[in-house]
Amino acid sequence: MKFQRIFAIVERDMRKFFRSPALMMSSMIFPLMQLIVLGYAFGGKIKGIKVAVVDEDRSAASRDVRQRFDAIIAGPQTMKIAEYNSLSDAELDLRTGFVRAIVYIPVDFSRRMEQGNRPRIAFIEDNTDNFVTSELLTRMQSLVQDINQGLNPFQPGQRLTVPPPRLNPLVDLQVVELYPYIEYIKYLLAGSIAMSIFIVAMIGGGITFIDDKSRGLHEGYLVTPIKKSELILGLIFSGAFKGLMAGTTITIIGGLIAGISRLWDPVRLIYLGIVLTTTSVAMLSFMFLLMVRVSDPLVPRAIFGVLNTLLYFPSGAIYPIEGFPVWLRWISYIDPFTYAVHALKALLLKDAGFQAIYSDVLILIGFSIVLVGLSVAFFKRQI
Amino acid sequence: MNTEHTNAIEVTRLKKTFGDFVAVNDVSFTVHTGEIFGLLGPNGAGKTTLIRMMTTLTPPTSGAAVVAGHDVVSDADGVRNSIGVIPQALTSDPELTARENMSIHAKLYGLTSAERQKLIPSLLESVGLTEFADKLVGSFSGGMRRRLEIARGLVHSPKILFLDEPTTGLDPVSRTAVWEMINKLKEGAGLTILLTTHYMDEADRLCDRIAIVDHGLLVALDTPTKLKDSVPGTDIVEAEFDNPPADWNAALEKLDGVTSVTSQDSVVHIASTSGPLTVGELMDLAREHRVAVRRVSVQGTTLDDVFLYYTGRQLRDAASETTRRDVSHLYK
Numbered sequence: 001m002k003f004q005r006i007f008a009i010v011e012r013d014m015r016k017f018f019r020s021p022a023l024m025m026s027s028m029i030f031p032l033m034q035l036i037v038l039g040y041a042f043g044g045k046i047k048g049i050k051v052a053v054v055d056e057d058r059s060a061a062s063r064d065v066r067q068r069f070d071a072i073i074a075g076p077q078t079m080k081i082a083e084y085n086s087l088s089d090a091e092l093d094l095r096t097g098f099v100r101a102i103v104y105i106p107v108d109f110s111r112r113m114e115q116g117n118r119p120r121i122a123f124i125e126d127n128t129d130n131f132v133t134s135e136l137l138t139r140m141q142s143l144v145q146d147i148n149q150g151l152n153p154f155q156p157g158q159r160l161t162v163p164p165p166r167l168n169p170l171v172d173l174q175v176v177e178l179y180p181y182i183e184y185i186k187y188l189l190a191g192s193i194a195m196s197i198f199i200v201a202m203i204g205g206g207i208t209f210i211d212d213k214s215r216g217l218h219e220g221y222l223v224t225p226i227k228k229s230e231l232i233l234g235l236i237f238s239g240a241f242k243g244l245m246a247g248t249t250i251t252i253i254g255g256l257i258a259g260i261s262r263l264w265d266p267v268r269l270i271y272l273g274i275v276l277t278t279t280s281v282a283m284l285s286f287m288f289l290l291m292v293r294v295s296d297p298l299v300p301r302a303i304f305g306v307l308n309t310l311l312y313f314p315s316g317a318i319y320p321i322e323g324f325p326v327w328l329r330w331i332s333y334i335d336p337f338t339y340a341v342h343a344l345k346a347l348l349l350k351d352a353g354f355q356a357i358y359s360d361v362l363i364l365i366g367f368s369i370v371l372v373g374l375s376v377a378f379f380k381r382q383i
Numbered sequence: 384m385n386t387e388h389t390n391a392i393e394v395t396r397l398k399k400t401f402g403d404f405v406a407v408n409d410v411s412f413t414v415h416t417g418e419i420f421g422l423l424g425p426n427g428a429g430k431t432t433l434i435r436m437m438t439t440l441t442p443p444t445s446g447a448a449v450v451a452g453h454d455v456v457s458d459a460d461g462v463r464n465s466i467g468v469i470p471q472a473l474t475s476d477p478e479l480t481a482r483e484n485m486s487i488h489a490k491l492y493g494l495t496s497a498e499r500q501k502l503i504p505s506l507l508e509s510v511g512l513t514e515f516a517d518k519l520v521g522s523f524s525g526g527m528r529r530r531l532e533i534a535r536g537l538v539h540s541p542k543i544l545f546l547d548e549p550t551t552g553l554d555p556v557s558r559t560a561v562w563e564m565i566n567k568l569k570e571g572a573g574l575t576i577l578l579t580t581h582y583m584d585e586a587d588r589l590c591d592r593i594a595i596v597d598h599g600l601l602v603a604l605d606t607p608t609k610l611k612d613s614v615p616g617t618d619i620v621e622a623e624f625d626n627p628p629a630d631w632n633a634a635l636e637k638l639d640g641v642t643s644v645t646s647q648d649s650v651v652h653i654a655s656t657s658g659p660l661t662v663g664e665l666m667d668l669a670r671e672h673r674v675a676v677r678r679v680s681v682q683g684t685t686l687d688d689v690f691l692y693y694t695g696r697q698l699r700d701a702a703s704e705t706t707r708r709d710v711s712h713l714y715k
Contacts, residue, residue, distance in 0.1 A: 005491050008491050012483075015479055015483060016476070016478040016479065216470065216472030216473065216474050217474055217476055219470045220474030220476075220488075220535075221491065222440060223440065223463065223468035223470065225460050225463040225464050225492065382439070382442055383441055
């Protein structure tokens, strides 16, 4: 193997790349747009959800509940309260979408409280929207916790419970957050960086490779003494270099947009460089194995969207892998995106050290070696 | 392998099949060192497959080819290092400059920086592209690209240059420029050139020897002059008549000097040892039989006639016939 030949192929590709900024632009615009639009669309705090309150008890105890409820929702303004006189009216508006949930204090609430007989508050929810439901449930749990912890003005020392009483109310759960609050845009950033590398691999690797092949340019190289391993390594290295440039650019621009703290930490930048480099080589190797026997220029264009969906979404970039069904988890295990996203999240969100990324880096390197080996084996040196 | 050979290329019973289709069938020939050897035939005749086998791009199904003393199968790298190839498609990179195209190719052949500095400007000069050296190839005409590719094919000083249809798709001016270049190369230091073409005039003008290939078979091989001499009759009288009688061709065959008569549609080709004599007699005969002569012309034997004689068809007919056949599998 002669490095001069590999470098000649790299030089050729890089010269072409710098003459056509279209690839760099397209590899950045889509991931950045997705980061900004998805990041802000999903990342914002949900506010002003209309919730019906039906107080049939109309007692001092129920008024106390109301006051605590008002105090809890006053800060984040998650909910807007609408008072209803009857449960049936509230239910009608819930079904027609005028309100998203009902807080129902039944008529026997104060009596049961006095008797210590598990007083209940009902929370009736429109569960067609999981995001709204989970937000409301969080607020309701705060309310119940507040009521349980607060002193009962009527029966001192007695605590209230609401169904389902899974946790013993006498046990306090103290939540310790390891990291500052992570906005969704920060959560998405790792996926956007990986996607920019994928787009370079797809356009700068797959599509350009097949286009050059169909234009006959490869025939010009195949008549020279270049070995197929040299040609493939040259193409992968040049593609990976382009991927590294796109990935670095999105890391910096996306990091600034998402507000990643201490972005310029030199040690973290070195780790990011290692992850971006191994990710780029792995993505390009993956692309070349897919394209090694393809000669129709339409094929890479046709599978672009399919691959994007198949690689990006199972990677844990936008939703945790732990929530996937088994078959989707298997896709995520063989998806280079998964390891790239995991390592990038560790570095960008947790500011973790090398011990958090080395297994991802090793997997990506191993992945690249296997894929390059297979690409060389399957590549046809002859026409 | 020995280097003391007088034959630059030795092809022995070379065969290539694609499924049931026989693209090249048992072809044998030798190319002498220093000559320009032409493979002449219509599109789909098997020329490109032959050249691809000789340049290691396609493995032969059977038979052998030794190029510059190296076997194309067992010593493919030896062949690649000894030859320059200008494929039929324009293979120079349009997004690179002429100089960059040359330089990258030179690096693939392992040329040192000093060698590149010395060779590339002189090669660009020899193909008249010095002033375009730093222009993007995408802005070049087809002729300029072809000249650049010829220069690129010579960057490692090969012993043999393969040109696959070097002027196909070029305008007449560019064609002439490429021809002049090839002739200049021949005059230079002992380069052997093998080219394929479907242009008779190109083969006639450039080649020392010509092999006529049709349907994968080698049907004739000799110098252009000897090939023309091998066709019965040295002149061809081409004539068209209004309503000739049924036995008209037989009557024409009896004229002085006529060696053969063939007709295609309404055009009659009369091969004759003396064109003017035959024309005179033909006019007398027509007058005698009251047959109107619509057109008559005399021409010396051309390679067209050679092709017609050896294949039974004119080259343009063979070309249109082959374009109807699906040969896409040849390029897979």
